Amino acid sequence: MVQKLDYLVETASQTAGPYVHIGLMPTYAGNAGYYDEEIATSPIADGAKGEVIEIVGSVFDGTGWALRDALLESWQPDAAGKFAGQEGADPAVTGHCRFAADADSGEFTLRTVKPGQVPARGGGFSAPHISLWICARGINIGLQTRIYFEDEDNSTDPLLARIEQRPRVDTLIAKKTADGKYRFDIRLQGEGETVFLDI
């Protein structure tokens, strides 16, 4: 016998199911006014510093069908690379947003400020990115990924550098479609499958 390790085991995940919006986005579920104040409806308030951008995209399944029931959450720092709660962070940036695929088109829109670069563990900087967490019916544990930007220098980003198959780096990079507008599609499976993270 050896001494006992007394760590606990993380609670198992279960799918968020088709009705996740009731709990996390009541207005989207058709229950506007349920709470006096719904949380995470926007990652920025008026006066947020930096460039306001709009990212549009869809979450596609393995057959190429855009999910109508996907719910996404974003987490990011402000334009200077500070996360809410850190000293000097922009008070107008909470950095967290919930948004859902449109029930008819399957398209989502995230309106936010472009994030700054943040220090990476062990030195250097991560290129500007937004962390994403995706849940839906049929997703047993939330999928993590990141949005990078094609008009930023991504060449020294430590996470992108870890992707062995270089063409797959592209799946994490939002394409600029106009000034302040980007396209970012997520492919759950098959050709062009998005790089999902275990961090």
Add this chain to the structure above:
Amino acid sequence: MTDLGPLIPRNREAHPPAYDPAYKTTVSRSPNLPLLSMESGLSEETGPTFGHNKLGALDNNLILNWTKGAAPAVGERILMHGRVLDENGRAVPNTLIEIWQANAGGRYRHKKDGYLAPLDPNFGGCGRTITDENGGYQFLTVRPGAYPWPNRGNDWRPMHIHISVYGHSFGQRLITQMYFEGDPLINLCPIAATIKNRSQLDRLVAPLDMSASRPLDFLAYKFDIVLRGRRQTMFENKLEGM
């Protein structure tokens, strides 16, 4: 709170695999390629916080919150309570917990739910609260009904409450479901069965807790939640800006 050090890597064996053909929707929604594993950084170790000022007084009372206290929901009154801990066994205070569920008849108040069980005019089906300094939380609600769902020929969801927790960092984000002790549908449910480790599934089954139930008022079910922990070591370089 001393949230230093990287997150303990997720033990994926503790969770359901992405692909499980008995739960048909996973077949086209599961990544085929391996996840990219990496040590956590600021993006995962920081996370959103929510103040008590955002919450209303009835937010954790699903029996009353839909009608703003005007009339109680129909169903078996229950208290759902427990604690949020991390893998190091430490309490996770001041974190947001949100729940959603079907009504006593098994029907959700969602524009997409067309089950023939009726809506309860006095029940909305969602609630939220923030854990106290010991990681404790509670909700007053009604026991949700089981409901059928389109999967195999005759699949039914056991009685369950959906739960969303943040923890203190975005990398701890977790959504799960609480089941009820003694429900025979748990062992027939392909969603519960996505969890391959029986003891991990058992931990999603809340026991009847007579000590916390209130005579002539409600029964209680206890449900503790464990989130990822962080590695505690003196040999850890502090991240710049932390």
